[in-house]
Amino acid sequence: MQRNKLLLVFVSLIVLIGLAGCSTPQEKAQKFYDKGMTLLDTDPGKAKLEFQNALQMKKDMTEAIYGLALVAEKQSEWKTCYALLNQVLDAQPKHVDAIIKIGQLFLAAGELEKAKERANYASQISPENAGVLLLNASIALKENDLKSAIAKANQVLQKDNRNADAYLLLASASNTQKNIPEALGFLEKGLAINQKNLALQLFKISLLSQSGQKDQAEKTYQQVVEMYPAEMSLREKFAEFLLQSGKKEAAEQQLRYLVDNNPKELAPKLNLVKFLLQVKGPKEGRAEFEKMVKLNPNDYDLSFSLVELYESQQDNSASEALLNHIVTTAGSNNDGLKAKTKVATKLLQQNQNEQAKKLIGEVLAQDKGFTDALILKSAIAINDAQYDAAILDLRSVLKDKPNSAQALFLLAKAYEQTGSTSLAEESYTKALDVSKFSPTFAIPYVQSLMNDKKLDRAEKVLQEVIRKYPNNIAVTKLLVDLKLETGDVDGAQKIANSIKNASNSNLSDLIEGAVSIRKNDFATSLAAFQRAYQKSPNDMQAVNAIVKIHLNRKNFNEAQTFLESVVAANPANYQARILLAEVYDQAGNRSKAFETFESIIVSAPKEPAAYQQYAVANIRAKDINKAKEIIEKGLVVIPNNYDLEMALAEVYQYQKAYTEALGVYEKLLKINPSSLIAVNNYVSIVSDYVSDAATIERAYTLAQPLKNSQVPQFLDTAGWISYRAGKYDEAIQQLELAVAKSPNDGATYYHLGK
Structure with missing residues (x-):
């Protein structure tokens, strides 16, 4: 009897334990959510996983979605944060915290009116909410209404004297009034509440630096990175701080720490190489990069990045060797196909079209949908005037990758060539949108618009590009060209003035020179171009401009003297040497001109412009046969060179040898x-x-x-x-x-x- 009783008790315990272990999905979701909130400040990455687990248990758990928005905020993923907050508000339109966060995002983006709208709506729902008061205080601070901002922050502190965000706002107000000691005092009060408040710590570092307390700022920064050992971006910023303070070795140590402690991450390695290239020079940076690749032979992303470095250093043999090595070692996987496609791209750049087509065919035989190869195949088809084939391939790419800016851009070019203007414009617009107005796509598009005299559209596109890339020299130059073409001389001058002290380039002087020419002020123009040349002696734009002014004023001696000094400073500047030969010819010193052309061809036999301009000089001298001989000599050294073939066809036309000219044009049309x-x-x-x-x-x-x-x-x-x-x-x-x-x-x- 006693045994049966014990058995019943035991069974009851099992049932109770079993019941206790069977949590509902809602309870499990809440546990995941709670854990995510505890991890949010110290490890946002792990917090994100917990919030995602919560949503696996309960798909409509609004607070977990809001938690993901907070993670995105901490990781500076602003678009994701904004989208998640709107998702929260779709489910709960009066979710005050989400409304506040969206208001803060608008405020940070400079959208003051939209921030006010959110603040007013939040105030109607919960006027005494601390977050609402602080959002209104932040708006007041933005509008320079310090009295209102301070009053609202103090109102929050009266209700909750441990609100760190209120102290942050008071510190901002004090800083606006140039009272750094008071601002630091408010920050210390906030940090006494939460030493790990990153916003407070970073603001403190900034104020310490501003007030000349560099050592204390560095000490604080060191403490902060130790508080957040997993935050790579924080240590990267610390390295930047150290570099700006002149502590190169300490900065390098921080970057090497990131590499050593994140061995599988690509970004730390690239950041270290970038640092070494900048601080120690191209040789040291490249050596470190090559060492990394040797230690990580199967990290093909790293190898492809080294290829990019080789290309930026114009070491084509090294880049080709590494690409071929990847092809051999990676085989038929994605990395091998990517490398083979890049080799094909290089072959195209060298006019080895058939070999390139063969490689692309091999890639597509292994993976008929390989995007990079399809895009390259389409580019070749456009070049070969096979527009319909290109359009089919590009549409195939865009089915899988609708946001491929490169595919959209090529599709626009293909449509343009077939006369489908509206479709071309639609694709150009999409390419710009998905690439965030990348200069890579915007510049050729704008150049096309300018050629078609669609100047209003061109300016709108350029203004958007320059808003996103204010320091891009090529974009700025193009905008100036557009201003000058439309006669907006004052607009061009305004650009020159705006970048005069903002850039180490000679662009401001080049613009001033061009503007002065439009005003027929040649003395000022010449002085501006001379300043541009002094800043960048190898910039042929400045050299050409100076020579053009001298020639327009028939000052041949000045043009010759200037160019002779340019060549003496850099004998390898073949463009300047060719220009000097042309000036000799225009000045009537034909023998000196021909002698100069001959010397260029001897020292740079693969410089097509030397043959081309030498031939032009002979045509000017009525010696067509000599011109033909020079071009044919160039084609022996540089076979199939497009410019020389074109020059040969023109010589045949001078000779009225139209059958021969047609033969050359047939050849050119096969090449391009x-x-x-x-x-x-x-x-x-x-x-x-x-x-x-x-x-x-x-x-x-x-x-x-x-x-x-x-x-x-x-x-x-x-x-x-x-x-x-x-x-x-x-x-x-x-x-x-x-x-x-x-x-x-x-x-x-x-x-x-x-």
């Missing part, structure tokens, strides 16, 4: 089928000198891309070949467009009159 100049010249010769119907029909087909051009000469050629092909309505349409764009061109009027 999308070259509108080669198409125009070929079609022009056929329309004027060929009577064979089949050749005329082929030329008419080749001329179709010319119809989409804004260049009047191209439109004239398209119209004239349409006439020769018997397409009279098309001919009239194209020739009328050409006349409208170039009303003073007699040849176009003649063609239209026919």
